[in-house]
Amino acid sequence: xxxxxxxxxxxxxxxxxxxxxxxxxxxxxxxxxxxxxxxxxxxxxxxxxxxxxxxxxxxxxxxxxxxxxxxxxxxxxxxxxxxxxxxxxxxxxxxxxxxxxxxxxxxxxxxxxxxxxxxxxxxxxxxxxxxxxxxxxxxxxxxxxxxxxxxxxxxxxxxxxxxxxxxxxxxxxxxxxxxxxxxxxxxxxxxxxxxxxxxxxxxxxxxxxxxxxxxxxxxxxxxxxxxxxxxxxxxxxxxxxxxxxxxxxxxxxxxxxxxxxxxxxx
Ligand SMILES: [Zn+2]
Numbered sequence: 133x134x135x136x137x138x139x140x141x142x143x144x145x146x147x148x149x150x151x152x153x154x155x156x157x158x159x160x161x162x163x164x165x166x167x168x169x170x171x172x173x174x175x176x177x178x179x180x181x182x183x184x185x186x187x188x189x190x191x192x193x194x195x196x197x198x199x200x201x202x203x204x205x206x207x208x209x210x211x212x213x214x215x216x217x218x219x220x221x222x223x224x225x226x227x228x229x230x231x232x233x234x235x236x237x238x239x240x241x242x243x244x245x246x247x248x249x250x251x252x253x254x255x256x257x258x259x260x261x262x263x264x265x266x267x268x269x270x271x272x273x274x275x276x277x278x279x280x281x282x283x284x285x286x287x288x289x290x291x292x293x294x295x296x297x298x299x300x301x302x303x304x305x306x307x308x309x310x311x312x313x314x315x316x317x318x319x320x321x322x323x324x325x326x327x328x329x330x331x332x333x334x335x336x337x338x339x340x341x342x343x344x345x346x347x348x349x350x351x352x353x354x355x356x357x358x359x360x361x362x363x364x365x366x367x368x369x370x371x372x373x374x375x376x377x378x379x380x381x382x383x384x385x386x387x388x389x390x391x392x393x394x395x396x397x398x
Contacts, residue, residue: 133270133296133385134158135303135325138176140358140377142329142338143198150379151176152198153327153359155303156187157294159268165189166206166219167292167303173202180380184209185216189267190254192223193305194279194289195235203231204239207253218255222265224274224290225258261290271295275317277307280337293317296385301325306359309339311347318351323385325377328357330365345371356383 136158139151151172157165166173166187177183184206193199210216223231232250241247250256259265264273275291291305299322304314306327311318318324329338338359345366347355352372360376368375377383 133160133268133294135294135301135383135385136180137358137377137379137381138180139172139379140360140381141379142331142359142361143170143196145172145362147362150362151179153306154199154202156180156182157267157272159270161268163188163268165191165222165267165272167191168193168199168305169202169206170196170198171201172198174205176379184213187219189220189222191272191292192221192227192231193291194287195227195231196279196306199306200231200235203236203254207236207240211253218253221250221254221256222259222272223256224261224263224276224288226261228256228258261288270297275302275304275314277304277313278310279306279308281308282336291317293321294385298322298386301385304339306337307339308337309343318347322354323383324351324355326355326357327359328376330360330363341366341368344373 136156138154140153141147141150143152152170154170154173154176155167164186169190210219259274261276264271273293275293277289277291279289280287289305289307292303294301300320301323302317302321303325304327327338328344329340334340349372356374356377357368358377365376
């Protein structure tokens with residue numbers, strides 16, 4: 133099982149060599165699970181040498197545009213590509229309705245045969261907040277997290293615990309710093325990919341580098357950072373992290389612990 137970052141940037145990245153933080157989980161059986169499909173997705177996939185034909189499954193962590201804004205592209209191009217089946221779409225069950233009625237319906241409802249629905253484009257598999265699903269022989273467990281909390285409005289995001297053969301990998305998705313919730317996952321994970329804001333002024337939606345740098349050394353020692361701002365970055369390796377993941381970097385999630393140095397390539 134390999135994790136490939138299509139992009140590692142924040143929502144509004146304009147970097148020439150980076151895109152929004154979407155990734156692909158590539159199974160040994162040839163399946164490819166797109167983890168979030170933002171507005172940059174089609175160009176990010178082209179830069180990685182991929183197209184809609186290469187995607188068998190999609191996972192959506194939450195409903196921001198940099199995570200769902202490319203689904204109109206993916207839905208239409210797979211629908212109109214002859215011989216291509218609907219991608220399987222895994223998503224926490226409370227987000228299925230809003231994804232269609234508040235994000236996609238206006239642009240996708242009108243089809244040649246009449247009104248279309250989300251099910252015309254995707255094989256939707258709604259999941260409970262603490263659910264899991266199988267992909268490529270691997271169990272992927274949802275990790276319910278808080279992305280934004282403002283008064284009565286709480287926006288969740290669902291990370292993934294990827295139970296690969298060599299041990300679990302935590303992919304946080306977009307989330308605030310919440311060490312109390314995440315510590316059991318940090319402890320259990322063999323490898324961690326963590327949302328990390330690097331802007332000068334901490335906002336209310338992402339864990340910030342200044343917070344993450346205070347995590348225990350043994351947690352930082354297995355953590356790659358992503359979803360960072362354009363521009364100069366702190367020296368994450370000097371601060372005890374594995375580093376900032378780079379666009380199109382490939383991580384072998386099945387690499388044996390003894391081969392740790394070979395886990396990352398590309
Ligand atoms: Zn977000």
